[in-house]
Amino acid sequence: MGKFLSLEHVDKVFPLPGGKEYVAVRDVDLEIKKNEIISIIGHSGCGKSTLLNMIAGLDLNTAGGIFLNNKEIGGPGPERAVVFQNHSLLPWLTVYQNIEMAVKKVMPELSKQELGERVMKFVSMVNLDHAKDKYPGEISGGMKQRVGIARALSIKPEVLLMDEPFGALDSLTRANLQEHLMRIQEKVQNTVIIITHDVDEAVLLSDRVIMMTNGPEATVGEILEVNLERPRDRVALQQDPEYVRCREAILSFLYEKFAKDDE
Numbered sequence: 001m002g003k004f005l006s007l008e009h010v011d012k013v014f015p016l017p018g019g020k021e022y023v024a025v026r027d028v029d030l031e032i033k034k035n036e037i038i039s040i041i042g043h044s045g046c047g048k049s050t051l052l053n054m055i056a057g058l059d060l061n062t063a064g065g066i067f068l069n070n071k072e073i074g075g076p077g078p079e080r081a082v083v084f085q086n087h088s089l090l091p092w093l094t095v096y097q098n099i100e101m102a103v104k105k106v107m108p109e110l111s112k113q114e115l116g117e118r119v120m121k122f123v124s125m126v127n128l129d130h131a132k133d134k135y136p137g138e139i140s141g142g143m144k145q146r147v148g149i150a151r152a153l154s155i156k157p158e159v160l161l162m163d164e165p166f167g168a169l170d171s172l173t174r175a176n177l178q179e180h181l182m183r184i185q186e187k188v189q190n191t192v193i194i195i196t197h198d199v200d201e202a203v204l205l206s207d208r209v210i211m212m213t214n215g216p217e218a219t220v221g222e223i224l225e226v227n228l229e230r231p232r233d234r235v236a237l238q239q240d241p242e243y244v245r246c247r248e249a250i251l252s253f254l255y256e257k258f259a260k261d262d263e
């Protein structure tokens with residue numbers, strides 16, 4: 001069997017005014033397995049979003065290759081759905097209609113009834129039945145992110161890409177969304193790539209944590225395997241030696257080996 005998702009010697013160089021250039025990422029090699037949940041962690045500006053955008057096909061790598069199911073990624077596609085920090089819902093459509101629009105676009109062959117069933121399946125998956133006819137302006141930030149997740153999953157992507165999905169939320173809402181994501185993941189078994197700044201979030205959610213070095217020329221510094229069984233319980237984990245070990249490994253990478261003074 002071939003590789004699922006692989007990044008091979010990936011560089012990203014941005015042209016700067018005056019003919020100069022900025023090498024944001026250099027020689028990134030990474031293999032991601034099917035159904036794996038990984039997080040990418042690193043200091044601000046190390047190229048996490050750049051990496052995610054290249055996997056999404058929203059931006060292209062300048063060297064190397066990114067392959068999904070042995071096919072090189074050359075642009076966006078419905079098999080890769082992205083959830084951004086700021087939900088990006090259409091304000092003039094209801095929760096239901098926001099999801100419906102995505103499903104319609106990717107699965108035009110569905111009958112009216114199938115379409116309705118599919119939309120409601122994902123509305124329910126994030127427990128938003130009661131809010132399905134509300135507009136984004138009428139619901140909380142956490143609920144909006146839940147709609148964003150439901151919308152992303154409703155098109156049946158093979159890979160779910162999340163760029164600091166909970167970054168703008170308060171810590172209780174954030175915990176709530178992490179729980180949602182873990183429960184949903186048990187059901188849908190997607191491959192998920194999450195960018196985060198949060199060490200606890202990375203350990204709680206991931207099978208592996210990819211730690212990036214600082215830019216310019218940022219690359220994969222270390223990869224940590226999180227050997228914690230699922231389902232995971234955030235309270236019980238605090239006492240788990242494996243949890244403590246993982247946390248310490250990331251903290252040491254970020255604040256000792258690759259400390260950055262301007263944060």
Ligand SMILES: Nc1ncnc2c1ncn2[C@@H]1O[C@H](COP(=O)(O)OP(=O)(O)OP(=O)(O)O)[C@@H](O)[C@H]1O
Nearest residue numbers: 014015022024043044045046047048049050051215
């Ligand atoms: N279009 C661009 N032109 C020039 N430089 C860019 C461009 N986009 C990003 N960069 C630079 O590339 C580097 C990586 O940016 P990126 O947004 O990927 O970092 P990040 O790790 O996601 O940061 P943060 O955690 O703050 O979101 C940064 O130094 C940034 O200034």
